[in-house]
Amino acid sequence: MEAKETHLVIAGMTCGSCVAHVRKELLAVEGVRGAQVERSGSAVIDHEVSVPSSRLVAAVVAAGYAAADTHR
Numbered sequence: 001m002e003a004k005e006t007h008l009v010i011a012g013m014t015c016g017s018c019v020a021h022v023r024k025e026l027l028a029v030e031g032v033r034g035a036q037v038e039r040s041g042s043a044v045i046d047h048e049v050s051v052p053s054s055r056l057v058a059a060v061v062a063a064g065y066a067a068a069d070t071h072r
Contacts, residue, residue, distance in 0.1 A: 001031075002048070003046060003048065003049070004047055004048070004049045005047075006045045006047065006056055007042065007043070007044055007045075007069070007070040008044075008053075008057065008060065008068065008069060008070065009041055009042060009067065010022060010037070010041050010042065010060055010065050011067070012064070012065040012066060013041060014039070016039065018039065019037045019038070019039050021064075022037050022043065022063050022065060023043075024063075025063040026043065026045055026059050026060065029047070029051065029055055029056060031047050031048035031051040032047045033046045033047055034046040043060075043067075053069040054069075056069075
């Protein structure tokens with residue numbers, strides 16, 4: 001399946017545990033192949049084209065943080 005890269009801005013992460021928690025939630029989304037999350041508030045997610053960015057944002061929100069797609 002074709003891959004896509006989505007960039008998110010994430011608010012509220014303050015430590016390495018926050019980063020790990022967000023990364024875990026993103027990797028749990030079906031179709032996500034990889035996720036690079038930075039404590040500074042950015043994430044780059046490699047995923048199948050069929051995964052909408054709204055699902056990625058929802059995973060971050062479910063983890064307890066605010067998020068937005070940088071291409072909106």
